[in-house]
Every structure is written in C-alpha cells, then in structure tokens.
Amino acid sequence: MQRSSLNLYVVDDDEAVRRSLLLMLMSTGFAVQGFESGEAFLDAVDMRRSGVLVLDLRLGGLSGLEVFARLKATHSPLVVLFLSGHGDIPTALNAVRRGAYDWVVKPDSEALLAKLPGALEEAAGRAEALVLWESLTPREREVAVHVARGTPNKEIARLLQPPCSPRSVETHRAHLFAKLGMSNDNVLGRWLERHAWLVDAPLAADPMAGSP
Known part of the structure; x- marks a missing residue:
C-alpha cells in the first residue's frame, strides 16, 4: 500500500x-x-x-x-x-x-x-488484514478465533451459537483458510495474535476447551 x-x-x-x-x-x-x-x-x-x-x-x-x-x-x-x-x-x-x-x-x-x-x-x-478479515462470514470469524486458540473441532461445534456439527466446523475452516490464504492453524494463530485488534476477546487458550 x-x-x-x-x-x-x-x-x-x-x-x-x-x-x-x-x-x-x-x-x-x-x-x-x-x-x-x-x-x-x-x-x-x-x-x-x-x-x-x-x-x-x-x-x-x-x-x-x-x-x-x-x-x-x-x-x-x-x-x-x-x-x-x-x-x-x-x-x-x-x-x-x-x-x-x-x-x-x-x-x-x-x-x-x-x-x-x-x-x-x-x-x-x-x-490488508482488515480486508481479509471482512471477507469472512461472521460464522467463519467465530471459527477462526477458536481455531487460533487451539480448540478442537468437536469443541468448537459445541461452543458456537447456535451449535453445529464438527463436519460443519471443518467446512468453515476450509473456507476461511482459503479466503485468508493460510495453510494451517499455527499460521492463523500467529496472524490473529499480530492483529488481535480485530477480535473481541483475548486469544488465550479457550478455558472451555476439553471440558466435559
């Protein structure tokens, strides 16, 4: 730019x-x-x-x-x-x-x-980050934040409102990675950590991840 x-x-x-x-x-x-x-x-x-x-x-x-x-x-x-x-x-x-x-x-x-x-x-x-982030749907943004926190798909499916299936989460992951031009969770995590101003909540590990 x-x-x-x-x-x-x-x-x-x-x-x-x-x-x-x-x-x-x-x-x-x-x-x-x-x-x-x-x-x-x-x-x-x-x-x-x-x-x-x-x-x-x-x-x-x-x-x-x-x-x-x-x-x-x-x-x-x-x-x-x-x-x-x-x-x-x-x-x-x-x-x-x-x-x-x-x-x-x-x-x-x-x-x-x-x-x-x-x-x-x-x-x-x-x-540039804002353009990429705004290319995602609201649901994809939610999934992206959970993925960046290291939350498993099954847990993300439960945490989303309304909840969905783990397969739907996998579909959202594929779409958001394609839109952002990223290849894996670690790259997304580093990108969102750098651009933490984009999201509402800290990108610390999700306290509910892995809970029964």
Whole structure:
C-alpha cells in the first residue's frame, strides 16, 4: 500500500506544538490533519480507515488514553503513536503493552520522524488484514478465533451459537483458510495474535476447551 493512501493525524491541544508538528510532517511529504481535542478527532474521522494517529497523552476533555480505548473498542485499524512528557513515560509504556505502536517524548521531532515509517508500515499491514478479515462470514470469524486458540473441532461445534456439527466446523475452516490464504492453524494463530485488534476477546487458550 502506498504511503499516500494512508491517513496521518495529529491530536494535541497545545496549538503551538500541533502547528509545529503539522508543518514538520507536511515539509517531509506527509499529508496530515490536525485536531485540538480527542472529541474533535473522533467526531471527524472514520475510525475504520487505516492510518497513523500521533496522539498526545494529556489532553483537555478526553485524555489520549480514553481516545485510544475508543479506538480499541471499535476495532479500529489506526496505529497509535503517543506523545508523552517525561513524567508520563510509565503511562506511555503501559499503553504500548495494551496495543499502542510506540511513544515519543515531546518535543523530540527527530524521534517521531524516525518512528513514522515503521508505524505507516504497520498501518498498511492492518489495512490488508482488515480486508481479509471482512471477507469472512461472521460464522467463519467465530471459527477462526477458536481455531487460533487451539480448540478442537468437536469443541468448537459445541461452543458456537447456535451449535453445529464438527463436519460443519471443518467446512468453515476450509473456507476461511482459503479466503485468508493460510495453510494451517499455527499460521492463523500467529496472524490473529499480530492483529488481535480485530477480535473481541483475548486469544488465550479457550478455558472451555476439553471440558466435559
């Protein structure tokens, strides 16, 4: 995917910082939009489109973490790169553990520019993953999550709502592997682990798998 086809956003309520970032990014060839608040960003942007969001942790109104939580709740493919003050470094690290791409201490513009290519590459990968995931039927997505957890077909058949036969599960598996271009359970598991933002529940082993 071309860089120009990806969206780039900056959300910072400090007007001077926001303008400086926008000018810097535009001068290096990025097409970028700026927002003064998390609310303005969420109201204006299609969160199902891929891109990179440079997001300040500390905002008036919704905080950066609250905006990030909204994106996660809607399974947005947007890649989040947090801007952090020195005192917010532990919070920024925790956000990365929760799925943010990375963080940069303000106002280190060189570090931001250094991390943007990787963030854009991740955004392109997420865009492709979303197209593949949305090619599956809702039932195939359910089966895919259980398969990625290592749940046997017989157990998947019981866990699905409404339940079905193990043979039907095998048919769904064949269809979803063909659509995703994958050859086995391990490849699917690694792919969904990388793109865990696509699914509602963690991809840990199913606690009901193997239960009587």
